[in-house]
Amino acid sequence: MSDEHVSMNLFATRLAKVLPAAAFGALFFGFWEWAVRFFDLKPYFLTAPSAIWQQFVGNFSLIRGAATVSGTNALIGLVAGIVLGVAMSFVLSRFGFLNQLITPLAVALNAVPIFVLVAVLNNMYSITSEIPRRIMVALVVYFIVLVNVARGLTEVSPTHVELMRSYAASDVAILRKVRIPNALPFLFVSLKIAAPAAVITAFVSEYFGGSQNGLGSRISSNIANSKNAVAWAYVLAACLLGLLFYAVSVVLEGFNRKGEAR
Amino acid sequence: MTAVSIRSTSKVFNAGKPNQVEALRDVSLEVRGGEFVSLIGPSGCGKSTLLRLIANLLEPTAGEVIVNDKPAARARLDQDYGMAFQQAGLFEWRTVQKNIELPLELKGWNKAERAVRAKEMLHLVQLPEFADHHPWQLSGGMQQRIAIARALAAHPPLLLMDEPFGALDEMTREYMQGELLRICAATGTTVVFVTHSIPEAVYLSSRVVVMSPRPGRITKTVEVSLGADRNEDTRNRTAFFEAITAVREGLRGLHAAHVGRGSDER
Numbered sequence: 001m002s003d004e005h006v007s008m009n010l011f012a013t014r015l016a017k018v019l020p021a022a023a024f025g026a027l028f029f030g031f032w033e034w035a036v037r038f039f040d041l042k043p044y045f046l047t048a049p050s051a052i053w054q055q056f057v058g059n060f061s062l063i064r065g066a067a068t069v070s071g072t073n074a075l076i077g078l079v080a081g082i083v084l085g086v087a088m089s090f091v092l093s094r095f096g097f098l099n100q101l102i103t104p105l106a107v108a109l110n111a112v113p114i115f116v117l118v119a120v121l122n123n124m125y126s127i128t129s130e131i132p133r134r135i136m137v138a139l140v141v142y143f144i145v146l147v148n149v150a151r152g153l154t155e156v157s158p159t160h161v162e163l164m165r166s167y168a169a170s171d172v173a174i175l176r177k178v179r180i181p182n183a184l185p186f187l188f189v190s191l192k193i194a195a196p197a198a199v200i201t202a203f204v205s206e207y208f209g210g211s212q213n214g215l216g217s218r219i220s221s222n223i224a225n226s227k228n229a230v231a232w233a234y235v236l237a238a239c240l241l242g243l244l245f246y247a248v249s250v251v252l253e254g255f256n257r258k259g260e261a262r
Numbered sequence: 263m264t265a266v267s268i269r270s271t272s273k274v275f276n277a278g279k280p281n282q283v284e285a286l287r288d289v290s291l292e293v294r295g296g297e298f299v300s301l302i303g304p305s306g307c308g309k310s311t312l313l314r315l316i317a318n319l320l321e322p323t324a325g326e327v328i329v330n331d332k333p334a335a336r337a338r339l340d341q342d343y344g345m346a347f348q349q350a351g352l353f354e355w356r357t358v359q360k361n362i363e364l365p366l367e368l369k370g371w372n373k374a375e376r377a378v379r380a381k382e383m384l385h386l387v388q389l390p391e392f393a394d395h396h397p398w399q400l401s402g403g404m405q406q407r408i409a410i411a412r413a414l415a416a417h418p419p420l421l422l423m424d425e426p427f428g429a430l431d432e433m434t435r436e437y438m439q440g441e442l443l444r445i446c447a448a449t450g451t452t453v454v455f456v457t458h459s460i461p462e463a464v465y466l467s468s469r470v471v472v473m474s475p476r477p478g479r480i481t482k483t484v485e486v487s488l489g490a491d492r493n494e495d496t497r498n499r500t501a502f503f504e505a506i507t508a509v510r511e512g513l514r515g516l517h518a519a520h521v522g523r524g525s526d527e528r
Contacts, residue, residue: 162319162345163345163351167368177364178353
């Protein structure tokens with residue numbers, strides 16, 4: 001079979017995978033649009049997709065500005081949370097007693113909406129500061145990364161460890177050649193969870209006061225002013241930002257897999 | 263030359279605690295250079311523990327273990343032995359060649375030296391075309407051959423194997439036994455081999471050491487007089503069956519003693 005043939009087939013299989021979801025999406029929005037028109041639903045109850053799109057295009061530069069604010073907060077918090085989470089997971093994997101102490105707590109915290117803490121953080125900084133939101137994002141990301149990477153570093157195959165000890169390998173060598181490679185897939189899985197969580201936390205943090213400059217605060221202020229279609233346009237932007245973060249994390253994971261030639 | 267010397271060695275796990283287990287009691291064993299010795303016994307008889315004492319992955323509670331004429335701890339640091347386990351234990355993020363190179367990396371060999379040796383080992387286990395494959399692309403038997411290549415990469419004089427063919431099907435297993443004998447003959451490696459298959463122990467070994475249930479002791483040693491040249495016909499020879507019977511009787515005797523112990527002993 002020629003290369004062209006193979007790539008055509010690959011394209012066809014990918015299309016076959018995407019098509020049902022795309023068709024369902026189109027159907028969903030079509031039904032939504034139809035329902036709003038047919039039942040003559042009022043905009044404060046449900047806004048038509050066409051109206052939302054109109055507002056999205058019309059207010060694009062404002063929306064882009066708000067998305068940049070929220071996106072920057074999410075990105076800075078995400079990077080800080082990953083760095084701290086990875087650093088702490090190394091400490092935990094080195095000291096077993098700390099692991100037993102902190103990991104159950106971290107697992108429990110992952111199940112709690114800790115972003116409400118941003119209300120407390122807001123009191124610590126000036127009212128226009130973005131720092132509380134970034135700290136909040138970093139905290140959420142930190143616990144997700146910590147739990148996963150610490151598992152990757154500690155849950156290594158006993159055979160691998162015995163093998164390394166039979167080679168008289170030092171703890172540092174075992175860390176470099178067994179624990180870190182073992183933890184890499186865990187890091188990327190945690191990234192796939194943490195990236196959308198970072199965006200969500202950045203939005204929700206804006207509901208707790210501070211500058212009215214991000215997507216989250218614009219959604220709430222537009223709804224408060226009964227500009228529902230505009231609010232929905234910001235919701236659309238929020239969805240797109242979340243998807244962007246998720247897509248980047250998926251691509252990064254792909255690179256990692258390619259590194260392993262999987 | 264003595265490859266392994268185990269002198270009056272005992273091993274107790276969790277000594278002094280409620281979950282104390284006496285794994286080995288007063289075990290003595292000499293393995294000469296070039297010998298192939300199998301340790302056989304019921305599950306939990308401490309044969310894997312004994313192997314780990316030789317490997318210095320465990321410390322004895324009493325007695326001493328000499329490997330390659332030095333204390334086992336020194337021998338481990340000098341990488342005087344290679345080891346293979348029931349799980350091939352290949353690193354899935356490394357290619358086959360990089361897996362074989364691992365012990366050499368830890369010895370500080372440079373890249374070119376490592377590559378030459380890895381290629382040589384791949385030829386030895388007859389899988390030269392798989393250098394750039396990843397472990398999951400290989401069958402169980404092939405993975406185990408790579409694990410053996412890795413264990414022997416640094417040319418250690420001693421190979422320690424813990425049920426390396428336990429997870430393979432019968433056909434692959436017999437093939438692997440033949441391969442192992444060929445590789446050991448080519449390299450002159452001494453082998454200590456843990457198994458609970460009687461035919462496997464007899465086919466491979468110059469000596470089969472039978473161990474008792476916990477606390478593990480050596481109860482019988484069967485010399486296998488099949489010579490050095492062994493092939494599939496060996497499995498049909500009278501001497502093969504005689505050795506199998508001898509080992510089986512050793513294990514059965516243990517079984518009878520074990521069952522009767524409640525009333526006879528104590």
